Amino acid sequence: MSNIIEINNLEKTYKDGDTETRALCGVSFNIKEGEFVAIMGPSGSGKSTLLHILGFLDKQSAGDYSFDGKSIDDYGEENLAKVRNKKMGFIFQSFNLLPRTTVLNNVKLPLLYSGLKENLWQAMAQKAIEQVGLTHRINYETSQLSGGERQRVAIARALVNNPQIIFADEPTGNLDSKSGSAVMQLIEALNDHGHTIILITHETYTAEYAERIITLKDGLLESDKKVEQRRKDAKDSFTK
Numbered sequence: 001m002s003n004i005i006e007i008n009n010l011e012k013t014y015k016d017g018d019t020e021t022r023a024l025c026g027v028s029f030n031i032k033e034g035e036f037v038a039i040m041g042p043s044g045s046g047k048s049t050l051l052h053i054l055g056f057l058d059k060q061s062a063g064d065y066s067f068d069g070k071s072i073d074d075y076g077e078e079n080l081a082k083v084r085n086k087k088m089g090f091i092f093q094s095f096n097l098l099p100r101t102t103v104l105n106n107v108k109l110p111l112l113y114s115g116l117k118e119n120l121w122q123a124m125a126q127k128a129i130e131q132v133g134l135t136h137r138i139n140y141e142t143s144q145l146s147g148g149e150r151q152r153v154a155i156a157r158a159l160v161n162n163p164q165i166i167f168a169d170e171p172t173g174n175l176d177s178k179s180g181s182a183v184m185q186l187i188e189a190l191n192d193h194g195h196t197i198i199l200i201t202h203e204t205y206t207a208e209y210a211e212r213i214i215t216l217k218d219g220l221l222e223s224d225k226k227v228e229q230r231r232k233d234a235k236d237s238f239t240k
Helices: 047-054 079-089 103-113 118-131 147-159 177-192
Strands: 003-016 021-032 036-040 062-066 086-090 165-169 195-203 212-217 220-226
Touching: 003 047, 003 165, 021 047, 021 118, 021 195, 021 220, 036 047, 047 062, 047 165, 047 195, 047 220, 079 086, 079 103, 103 118, 118 147, 147 177, 165 177, 177 195
Parallel strands: 036 195, 036 212, 086 165, 165 195
Antiparallel strands: 003 021, 003 062, 212 220
């Protein structure tokens, strides 16, 4: 498969007056379409900065980043926003849901900026909710759901545009071990169905669902290894 992400000597420096902080110090790697990659590292290692750059939420200070065969420098701001909406999905540790809004309407949110006709939104959102096993909660407000259910809503929202790539930022960080395991099995199943997954985590147990673990330390790539023993427990939690 071809590379969906190529980064070469990526650097990020934050400036605050005369003070400079280097968050990334020349990181290079490629990710193939359909891969499941975990990015690990302690607090301050640069993994969140890297996620923001890869997800078009921030720009590097130096180095090259190509997404889907095209340098991000060639996209332009408007095209970056369109690509982010259509080709990328995001799952966050804090869910980022509207609490007094139904599951259905939370999942519809990315479609507001998709350019798709509104008469398609209902069916697309319903399909995504079905895929994460929450049809029975479709008209519930998200404030009425458990943590594990809220994260499933967040996954459905990330999935609704059928993105090429899904970024999962500490998706089990606010969940108990049972709910966290169920969420990771669901993310793994999304990968089995063709989505490229980039998982940001500090937990080895969670990272071992991936095929490959990239470890950062002090803004540098410390290691890039295949996972020898993956935690492939359940593939049937995802419904076509």
